[in-house]
Amino acid sequence: MTTARIKLRMNFLPFAVLALILLFCSCTQHTTFIRQGDGITVEIKDPAPGSAKWVRLQAVSPKIIRVTASNDNKFTAGKSLMIDSTFHVAAEWSAEQTDKEALVKTSELVASVSFTTGEVIFKDKNGNIILQEKTGGGKKITPVIIDDKPLYRISQQFESPAGEAFYGLGQPQTGQINYKDEDVDLTQYNSIVAVPFLLSNRNYGLLWDNYSITHFGDNREKQQLSALQLTGKGGTSEGLTATYSDRTDSTHIYMQRQEDKIDYSFLPSLKNIPAGFPMEKGKVTWEGFITADTTGEHKFYLSASGYLKFWLDGKLLLDKWREGWNPGPSQFRYMLSKGQKHAIKVEWIPESTQAFASLQWLSPTPPALHNKMTLSSEAAENIDYYFICGANADEVIGGYRQLTGKATLLPQWALGFWQSRERYKTEQEIENVVAEFRKRKIGLDNIVLDWSYWKEDAWGSQQFDRARFPDAAGMIGRLHERYNTRFMISVWPKFYEGIENYKIFDKQNWLYKQNIKDQQRDWIGKGYISTFYDAFNPTARMGFWKLLDSSLFIKGVDAWWLDATEPDILSNATIEKRKQLMQPTASGSSTQYFNGYPLQNAKGIYEGQRSSRPNQRVFILTRSAYAGMQRYAAATWSGDIAARFDEMERQIPAGINFSLSGLPYWTNDIGGFFVEDKYDKPHPNGNALEEWRELNTRWYQFGAFCPLFRSHGQYPYREIFNIAPDDHPAYKSMLYYNQLRYRLMPYIYSVAGNTCHNNYTMMRGLIMDFGTDANVKNIGDQYMFGPSFLVNPVYTYKATFRPVYLPAGQGWYNLYTGEYTTGGQHITAVASYERMPVFVKEGSIIPFGPQIEFTGEKPADDITLYVYTGKDGSFTLYEDEGVNYNYEKGKYSNIPITYNEANKTLTIGKREGDFKDMLKNRLFRIVWVTKSKSTALDFSSPSDTAIAYNGNEQTVTMNGKF
Template identity: 35%
Template sequence: MKFLNFKSIFFIATLSICFLIKNTASAQAIEKTSQGVHFTSQGMDIQIEFYTNNIVRVYKTPSGVPYNKKSLSVVKLPKSVKVKFDAKGEITLLESNTLQVQVNAESGGITFYDTSGKLLLKDKDYGTQFTPLDDAGTPSYTVKEGFLLEKNEAIYGVGQIMDNKFNRRNSSHAMQNENMSTYSPYFMSVKGYAVFWDNYSISKFNDNPQELSFEGLGHCSDYYFMYGKNADGVIAQVRDLTGKAPMLPLWAFGFFQSKERYHTQDESLNVVKKYRELKIPLDVVIQDWRYWPEYNKSDSLWNSQSFDKERFPNPKQWANEIHKLNAKLLIVTWPGFGPKTDQRKEFDSKKMIINFDTWPPKSGARPYDVYNPEALDIYWRYLNKGIFSFIGNDGWWLDSTEPDHIDRKDSDYLLPTHLGSYRSVKNAYSLMHNKGIAVNQRKTNEAKRAVILTRSGFIGQQLYGSNTWSGDVVSSWEMLQKQIPAALNYTLMGIPNWNSDIGGFFAGHWKKDGGNKNPEFQELYVRWMQFGTFCPMMRSHGTDLPREIWNFGDRGTWCFDAQEKAINLRYSLLPYIYSTSWDVSHNSGTFMRPLIMDFASDPKTHDIGNEYLFGSSILVAPVTQYKTRKWPVYLPEGSNWYNFWTNEYLTGGQTVSTETEVDKIPLYIKSGSILPFGPKVQYSTEKKWDNLEIRIYPGANGEFVLYEDENDNYNYEKNLYSTIRFKWNDASKTLTIENREGSFPGIIKFRKFRIAIASKNQIFDGTHFEIIKTVSYSGRLVIVKL
C-alpha cells in the first residue's frame, strides 16, 4: 500500500466549494463536495459521501496523513446523488431523498436521521481514536470507531457466533476468523439500518451502555451507513454495496453426502450406487482430503491437487461414472501446500507463501498469499489442470479458509502479505480465496455455475456463489441449538448461503452403546437432518461415525424412515426453494429469515433466534432436545398460521405447544401462502415440473412467483428464464395464474397445475393434500374460482 498526498487525491476527485461554519469555540472549514463534505476535526480529516440515496460512506484519517484505501469487499462506485446542503449554526445538514446526515464540525460527531427526522444512529462525538502503532515496520494505527445506540435497540449480525444468542446487544467479541468462528465488522439494527466498518484486521467488537465500538488495525476508519427501513431493505443495500448473490444450480439444493473421508474412487462411487438402489434422493457426493499421493506415508504432498494412482487410478472415469448416475461431484482443496508439491515450490520462489504452519500438523504445509492477484491465478492454474478441466468436477469444497494456524506464535501475525501484515488482513482470507476460484472458474467454463462450500466468510463473499458451513462442530444437542441463531446472524450480514454438518462433525463420544445405533445419537442426527432440510444447503458430513443412511438401520426402522422422510420433503419443496433462490439473486432476498425480518413490529420477535422463516412462507422451529415430543413455537403477530402436518389453524401472537413426533419437525405455514410441490424424484432434475401441486393456505391474500431456467450455466443473466406469478384473492377465493413471462431453451410449453387448498382444522398427514381442481396451462392467463 502507498501513502499519497491527500490534497492531490482530493482536489482531483472533486471540485470543492469552501464555506465556513462558526461556533463559540473556533471556526471549522467545511469543504462541500458534489455529494458530501470534507472537514478536519479532532485531529482527523473526515470525508462524508453519499454513495446512493441510502448509503453514506464516512472516511476518517489522522490529519495530514492521507491514505488511499482500496476495498476488498466493496464493489460499488458512487452513483450520482442529488444532495441538499444546509448550515444551522455549528451544524451542517446533508440530505438525500431518504436520509439526513448532521455533521458537527467541532466535535466530529455525525448523526443519521430518516427524512422525517427520526434518529437512526449517532457516530459518537470524540468517538474515533487513532493510536500510532508500528505494524511490522510500517507506521500504522490502532483504530477505534464508536457509536451511540438507543438503550433497548436490538442489533444483529457481527458474525456466526456459537453462544446461542441472537440479539448482539451488550456483548463483546474478539473478531478473528477461525474454525467455527466467522466474523465481519458489521451490525444491523431493528430500526432498519446497518453499519459495515470496512476493515479486515483482527479486531474487537464491544457493545456496552456507553457505546458500540469496533477496534482494529489500519490507516483509516472507513464505514458505510446503509438505510433500508427494514431488514430486507438493509440486505438489499449490503448486496448493492458489496455484490449480488448469483444463482446456484438446481442440483445444489438437493441432498449432499460426505464423510471424512472416502479413501478410494470406488468407495464414493458405490455410495452413489447404493442411494440409487435404495431409491433415496441424492444429488451430490463430496470427496474429502488425501485423495492425492501420500509421499512416504507423510503429508509432504499435502494438497497437490492430483490423484493417487493406486486409490484413484482413473479419476476422469470416476467422475464420469458419478455423472452417469445423475449425481454431481465436489472435490476438496486447501489453501496450504506441502513442501514437496509443485505449487509450494512455485509459490516459495515468488515469495507468495505466508510462512506459518497450517493443517495438517508437522507436515510443513503453509498457506499461499491470497492477497496477491497473481497468486490467485497460479492457484487456479494448478487446480484447473489437475482437477477441473481434467475430470470435470462440479464444485469445490474449500476447507480451512481461515486458514488453520498450527503452533501459532505472536510473530506469525507480523508476517508479510501482498497487502501488509497478516494480522492487518487476516479476516478477509476466505473472501479472497473464494474470489480467486469463482472468478477463474467462470473464465474457464461458463456452462457451470460456481458452487463453493467454504469454512469461513466475510461480507462480499456472497458475490462468489459461496456457501459457508459452520465448521467442525461437535455432535451434541447443545451445539445443534447453537447453530440456529449463529446461522441467522450470519445471513443478516447479507450472505445468504449457510449450512452445517448434519449430525455434527466430531461424533466419537457416541461410539459407546452402539455408535450409529445409539438411540440418542440417532435422534440427534434425525433432528439435525430436519434442520438441514430447511437450510440453503442440505449436507450430511462428519467423522468418527459414517453418515450414510443405511448405517443407521434398514428401511422400516424409525431412524431410517425419518431420514428418508426429511430428504423426500426437501425434494418435494425444490420448486419453492429454487424460486426462493431466484428471489435471493434477483431481489436480494434471504433464505433463512429471522422473525424480525417479517415481523419487526412484534417486539417478541426481537430476541427469538431459535426459529425462522425458510423463504417467505414456512416457519421452521427445529427441535434441539432429546426425547422431546412437544415443542413450544412462537407464532408471530401479524399473520395467522397453519400447522403443516395437521392443518390446525392458529392466530398469531401466541406460543403454542406443538406435537412433534421424532419424524416431524415443527412447521407452520403463513396464511395467504401459495406453495408449489414437485414430483417424487431420485435427483433434482429427474422429472420436469409439468404437473406441479399448488397448495393454497387461505386466510389472507398472497402471491408466489414460480421461477424456472436451464438449471445451470449463466444464461439467466441473459434473460433466459421464465416466471409465472400466482395470486390468491382470499375474499373471492380466486387463484389467478398470470401470463408466463420470459423463455429459455427447453421451457415447458404445456403443463398442468393440481390445485389444493388447506381446509382449516382438517386433521391430515401434511404430506398429502386433496386435489380439488386440475388446471391446464399453456402460458396464458388462467383464473380459477375455488
C-alpha cells in the first residue's frame, strides 16, 4: 500500500479558501478529498442509503475537531447561534490519506474518515481510540420538507464501550445522573432545560450544533400501552379497567370502562375525560395486566401532575405529586417475561380541571443499540458536531467554552443570598421584608420582584402599577442606599394584545401572531390575549431591550429575571401547537430553531445592557437555557418545581448535570415553588407545619452550597422568620448556613474568578475530580462545591443519618468537627436536623472572611485560612472590583497560597496584579487541621498563628504540637 502525505498549516493558506485543490492518492483506488483552509472534505465512495455522501473534518484547535456530514458538498448550515461569534480557529494541522481513509492531525488528535463508509474515528496522538462513530458510519440523513424548506431528520450513532458514562445534556429532572443506555428528550419545557452538550467519563465531549428537538439514546417513537396486550383487572376483557371515582370515596364511581392507553398528555387530550367527572374532586385508577411478546427490560415513560402512583407486579415504582399545570417526567425499566401477565396499576388524583397524566412504553433496547450512543434531531441542514477532548473533565468543558464563549464573571453580590416570593404585591411589602432582614442581621444581597407588578391588563407594558408601586424608582433607591440591597425584576417576553408596546412591536412585525389569531386567553383575571416577541430577530431584541432600558433600568434595576423563556406561550399545548405559536422565527422554521429561544432572548438583554451601561456587570436569571448561555451572564433556575422531599432529591442530579453541560451558574427554588394543600390551606399546622419547616431547612442547607443561593416560592412565605420562630431549630439552622455562606465569600468568589478566567466549574459532579474511582460514576446525590467541599444534601424527612461515599485517593475531614476519615469507603454520616453532612478534602486550604450581612459590607481584611493537612494543597485567592468589567482589562489580583505536607509549611505567595481600591495589607489567621487533632469549625476560637500580609511572599511552619 502506498500512502500520499499532504501537510498543510493554517498560516500558509487563507481561511477563505474552501475547495480549490483536488489531491489524488497515488494508490490504485484513486480516492480524492478536498482540502480547505481548516480541514478536508471527503466524498464517500459508496454511501449506504440514507447516509452521508460528504463528510468534512475541520481542525478547530489542537483538541477540537468539527465534523459535518451532508448529502451534498455545500454544507449549507446557517450561522451557528451557540458558537461564539468572536471565536477564531487556532490550530496547526496536517492532512494525510491512505487507500482507505483520510486523516486530519493536530498536535493532540488524529481524526480519520473512511472513504467507503464515512465513518469517523478520533484517536489521541499515540493512536489510542477515544471515540468512534458506529462501524459503517452510523449516520442517517432523511430528507423532509418543513415549512416549504428542504431539510433533514438526522441522527449520528457512536460506539460506546461497556463502562462508559455520560453526563450533561442540560437539566432533564428525571433523577438520572449517568445517561449510559438511557433515553433523554432534549425539548425545552418548564423545568426541563435542553443543552446538546454531552460529557463522557472517557474525557471527551460532544457539542451537537442543532436547535431542533433532539433525542439522546433510543430514538424509536414511544408507543401507547395499546402496543402491549392488555387485559382488565378481571383478567379477561381487553384493555385496562379504568375507574373514575370520587377522590375520598372509591365506592362513588362516576364511570368505569376499558381503556387501551393512558394519554391525558396535553390540553387537547383533556376533552377525552368522561363527561361529568369532576377532576378537582376525582380519582382515576387503571388496573389490569400487560403482556409482552419479548422478554427483557421494557421501558416506561410517565408524565404527570397531581398525585400519581404506579405499580408493576405489586411493586410501587412511583409516588409523586406536582401542581396541575406543570407535569413532570419519570422513566423506569422493568423486566417483563414473554407471554406472562404482569399486574399493572396506575392511580391518578388530578386535583384540578387542568392536570395531566400519560404513560408510554418501549420494548427492550434492540441489540443494535447496545453499547451505542445516539444523538438525533428532527430538523437540520447537515449533521454538525464538535468533538472535544482533554486530560480531564475541566479541560473538556474548557473546550466547550472555547467554542461557545467564556463564562462572564457575575457581580459579586449575586453570590450572596437572595430572597424572593411569589409574589411581593406592593413596594411597602418589599421594603418591610428587607428591613426585617437587616433588623435580624440575616445576610441578604438581593430582593426579587416577581411578575404582576404591572396593571392587570398591561402585561408587557414594563410599567409598575402606580396604585401598588407609587414610587418604584424611590423604592429601588432606598433598597440601595438605606438597606444595601440589590433589586432584581421579572421581565417576560410577553405582550397583551392592544397595549401600546404590543402596537409598537406589531407594527415592526416582531411578534408571533398565532396566539392572537387563536384569541387564546391566559389565566389572569378574566383572561387576556397575548403573544411573545421573536427573540431570533436582532432588531426585535434591540427593541425589547429599549423597553426595559427606558422603563425599568432607568429606575435602578440591577438584574433581570427572564421567565417563561422556553418560550411558554401557552402552557401544556402540544409540541406541534407550540411550534405553531412561535412560527415563523427570523432565523427560520420554529421546528428547526425550537430549542434556541432562551439563548437569543438572553443575548438581547446582555448586549443591550452592555451598550447602555458598559461597565455595570449584567446579571440574568432565566428559566430555560441553551449551549452558549454562559457568555451572556446568564444563570438558570430549575423552574416551577414541587415543594416535596422527593422533588428536592431530583434537584441534585439536575444541578450536577446542568453544570456538567458547561453552564456554571445554576440554582433552584429553596423549599420548592408550589405546595400541596396540606401546606397551603389555610396555612400549615401540626405535623404539616413541622414537615414544612424541616423541608425548608434541608433545602436551605443544600442551597447554601449551590452556585447561587436563593429562596423562592408560593405561600407559605419563604423568609426564614416566616418559616419558624428564632428559637426553633429550623430558624437556627438556616441562619447558620446563611452566615456560613457569607463567611465563605472569599472562597466562593475566588472559585467564580477561576470559572471565568480558567473555565472552572463550581458545582462539580464527582466524576470531575475522582474519575479514576469507579464508585463515583453513578452517584447523583453528592457533589463537590469548588475544590474542597464534598456536599451531601439530606432529602429524606426525619432523617438523622445518610449514606455517604468518601472518594478514594485522599482522606476527608468532617467540616464541623474536623474529624478525619480515610477515603475509598461508604459511611453512614450523622445528619442532625440542623446540619447537613459536609466533608473537606485532605489538602484543602479554605479562606473564611469576616461575618457580614451583604457582600459589599466591608473588605476581607481579616481572613482565616483553615488548612486541612495530610496532602500538599493550594488555593488562589482571587479579587477584583466586584461590580464592573475592569477585570476584562486585567484589573484583578491573585494571591497564591500553597501548603507543603513534607515540611509542614504554608506559603502565602507574592500578590499578582492590582485594581482600584485593592487592599494593600491584611491579616491572615491560620488554623491547622490535622489527622491527629480534630479541629472544629469555630470562628470564635483563636487561630493557631497569624500573618500580617503586605503583598510579598511569606511562609509559616506548623509547630510540633500538631
